[in-house]
Amino acid sequence: xxxxxxxxxxRLEKGGERFEILVDPKLGYEYKTGAxxxxxxxxxxxxxxxxxxxxxxxxGGAVKKFFGTDDINEIAKRIFAEGELQLTxxxxxxLLEEKRTKIVSLIAANVVDPRTKAPHPPQRIExxxxxxxxxxxxxxxxxxxxxxxxxxIREIIPISTEKAKVAVKVPxxxxxxxxxxxxxxGMTKDEWANDGSLLCVCEFPAxxxxxxxxxxxxxxxxxxQTKSLN
Numbered sequence: 001x002x003x004x005x006x007x008x009x010x011r012l013e014k015g016g017e018r019f020e021i022l023v024d025p026k027l028g029y030e031y032k033t034g035a036x037x038x039x040x041x042x043x044x045x046x047x048x049x050x051x052x053x054x055x056x057x058x059x060g061g062a063v064k065k066f067f068g069t070d071d072i073n074e075i076a077k078r079i080f081a082e083g084e085l086q087l088t089x090x091x092x093x094x095l096l097e098e099k100r101t102k103i104v105s106l107i108a109a110n111v112v113d114p115r116t117k118a119p120h121p122p123q124r125i126e127x128x129x130x131x132x133x134x135x136x137x138x139x140x141x142x143x144x145x146x147x148x149x150x151x152x153i154r155e156i157i158p159i160s161t162e163k164a165k166v167a168v169k170v171p172x173x174x175x176x177x178x179x180x181x182x183x184x185x186g187m188t189k190d191e192w193a194n195d196g197s198l199l200c201v202c203e204f205p206a207x208x209x210x211x212x213x214x215x216x217x218x219x220x221x222x223x224x225q226t227k228s229l230n
Contacts, residue, residue: 007044009052010076012083017062020052021045021076025088032085032139033095039073039080046072087138095138102142103149104129110205111150114160119207128156162206165229172196174220181219185212201229 007022010032022044023031030036050058060070067075087095104125112119132152137145150159170178175198182190182202190200204212216224 008088009086010079010083011086012079014066017058017066018050019058019063019066019079020049021079022049022052025091028085029087029091032080039076043072043076048072048075092138096136099136099138099142103136103145106142106146107150109207110146111159111161112206114158117206119210120157124157125153128153131156163203164206164209165201165203167227167229168200168202168216169225170198170220171223174223178216178219178224181215
């Protein structure tokens with residue numbers, strides 16, 4: 001277990017009161033990000049503080065009033081879920097970099113340049129985010145932040161959230177292998193022809209078109225037939 005000098009603070013402010021706990025930097029980070037499910041050993045000191053830095057403990061009455069329990073593990077779970085974690089500089093930098101990379105990847109896969117109908121390169125998206133001074137929430141999922149980021153960079157680069165709709169026919173020899181792949185790309189209206197070939201329609205973000213055709217060609221040895229329905 002860590003020494004008190006090697007801790008970070010998890011904090012929840014509620015009803016004008018502050019509730020803080022001292023946690024292990026590594027285990028606290030893992031628990032907050034979901035990599036660790038068990039809160040055992042995350043706390044360095046089994047106390048709830050009003051000001052952990054000064055060693056000022058929160059009153060039992062306030063703790064009981066706002067949490068409805070004096071079970072330190074249950075209280076800690078609430079603080080982690082509803083409050084904030086004071087990360088180390090390296091932890092915050094790493095988490096923000098990972099989140100930013102994921103957001104850029106999601107945007108590149110889901111939007112296109114309306115002038116060319118082609119995806120924006122990741123570097124262009126990253127530059128637009130820098131110019132727009134986009135704020136990334138370290139603890140909010142990348143998926144939950146994508147729409148907001150798109151709106152923020154829309155003034156910097158032209159963006160269209162178009163969908164590609166493609167009719168696909170896969171010969172019987174490759175239909176079994178291609179079926180799972182096509183489901184990943186919004187397969188609808190699938191049916192099997194008398195000769196065993198698979199007929200379907202796929203609908204997915206236009207920015208994923210290149211990836212879709214590349215994977216489909218590899219899965220079917222280039223034998224799949226496609227037709228754009230847009």
